[in-house]
Amino acid sequence: MARHVIAPVDEMPPGTRKFLEIDGRPIAVFNIKGEYFGLMNRCPHQGAALCEGPLIGLAQSKDPGEIEYTKLGEIIRCPWHGWEFDIRTGQSYCDPRRFRVKAYPAHVEPGASVVKGPYVAETIPVKVESDYVVVEL
Amino acid sequence: MNIQFRESQEAASPLTTKTAIADCDIHPARATRTELYPYLAKRWQHHLEVYGVHAYQGMMEGPPYPKAQPNASRRDAYPPEGGPQGSSLSFMQQQLLDPNNVQLGVLNPLNTGQGIRNHELSAALCSAINDWQIDKWTSKDKRLKASIVVGNEDGLSAAAEIRERAGDKNFVQVLLLSRNVEPLGQRRYWPIYQAAEEAGLPVGVHAFGFGGNPITPSGWPSYYIEEMVGHSQCQQSALASLVLEGVFERFPKLKMVMIEAGFGWAPSLAWRLDKTWQRLRSEVPHVKRPPSEYIREQVWWTTQPMEDPERREDLFDVIKWIGWDRLLFATDYPHWDYDEPSRVLPAGVSEANREAFYLGNAKKLYGIS
16 A cells, blocks of 8 residues: 655645545545545546535434434535535445445655655655645555 | 656546447526527517516526526536536537537527416527527537427417428427426427427427426425426326327327436336226227327437436336337436436447447437438
8 A cells, every 4th residue: 555645734724625646546635624534536426526526514314304414524425416425434325335435544744754755755845844645545 | 756646637538439429418508697688689688677587387586496506517517717507618518528429419408488478588588599509509519409499388489480490400309398387288289299290300308397387296395306206207297198189199200209307107107008098098089099109109218317226127127118219318418417428328238229329319310310
C-alpha cells in the first residue's frame, strides 16, 4: 500500500475537497471539520463522479412521522441519481449488501516523516516544517 | 519522485471506441426566460409580460412536486458558461453526444406551450419552440432531431402545426405529454393523430404535463417519489384510452412512443385489457381486435426509466413480450435520473438485440438512414 502526499494542510481547510488521479484511479479527499477522508470518485451504481455531489446528513426514521437527521456533512449524495454513501466508510445507504464505494484512509503527517518516506509526493514540493494531507492506496 | 497526477474533471478521454447509439429522450432548455421572444409575435411577448401563462392546474407556481436535484437535473450538468442544465449545445456535445457516440439524439423540450389555458398563446409558444429547436439545436448539430411540440388541447391548431412542419427533416416525431385535460384517446386529440399519420411521424407521449388532474388516480400524493411512479399509472390510462376509443383502429398507421414511464407494466395492462375486452366487447365494438394486438403493433417504448428487477431474467421476460424491436434507448439527459448507456443493459443480450436496443430500432422508427 503506497502513501501519497496530496496537499499541504493549509491548502485543504475544513469544508474543502480535492480531486486527483492516482495510478489511473479517480480519487477525492475531503476535509470535514478537520478530519480527512478519501473516496474513489466513481459511483458504483452507474459510474458518475460521485464526490462532486453535495454533502448532506442522514435522514432515518424509526416510525412514520419521526425523522432523525444525523451525520450532518458526512453523507455524499451522487450528483446523478442521489445514491447516498457514508464518506467515512464508503457504505451505501440504499443497498448496503451490494454497493460500497472504495474508501481510502487519509490523514495528516508532519513534513519530517513525509520527507523520510515511504511516501510518494505528487507535484508538491515538500518542506520539513509543514504538515501534509496523505492518502493511502 | 513524481507520478501521474491530474484533476478528475480532465480524466474523461475525448477519444471513444464506444458503439454508436441513439438517445431518444434529450431535454434541451432555454438559457434565459426571454430566449423564445425572437420567435414570438410582439402581441404574445406583451401578453407574457402582462399576464404570464396559466396552466390547467390551479394554485401552481412551478412544478407541483419539488424535484430531487435542482431543475430535476444532474448536478454536473450546469454549462460552464452559465444557464440551466441542458441549455448549452457545446456542453451537451462535450458531456453527452461525443463521449457516448450518440448518432441520433431526439429532443423533447418540456415546459413549452403545452397545457396552457389560452389556446392561441399555447399555439404561438409551441410554434416558437419548434423554430427555436431548429435555430439553436438541429441546424447546428446534425445528430440532433426535434419533436414537433403542439398545443395539445386544441387539436385543430395542433394539427395545423404538424402539417406546417411535415416533410421538414429537422423533425422526427410529434410530442404530447401524458397528463392532459382528458385521456389521450378522446376525440379532441384525434386531429393530432390524423395529421401525424398523414405526415408519417410517430407521436411521442412523454411523462408530465399539467392537465389539472391529480398525478395519481387516487388523488394528490405527498411525495415526489409517488409522482415518479405515478407516470406509469398515467401512461397506462392514456394507452388504455387510445386503444378503447379506437384511435389505433381508426389510424392504423399511427405509431406511438411511450416516453419516460417504464414498460414493465405493458404486458399486464395488455393481458387485463384482453380479458376484459372478451367479456365487454359489445360496449366498444369499434375495437375489432384484442387490445394487445394494437399495442404490440403500434407502440414503442423508451428506456429510462427501465425497470431494474433483482433477477435480470424477469426483465428479459418482459422485453421478450414487448419485443426487442420495440425498445428505444434513452438517457433523459440532463435530468437527474439519467441512464448511463454503458451501464444500463444487463449482460446476456445477443449482439443483434443490443444493436436494435441501442440504435437500430430508433433509426428505423424515426426514418434515419
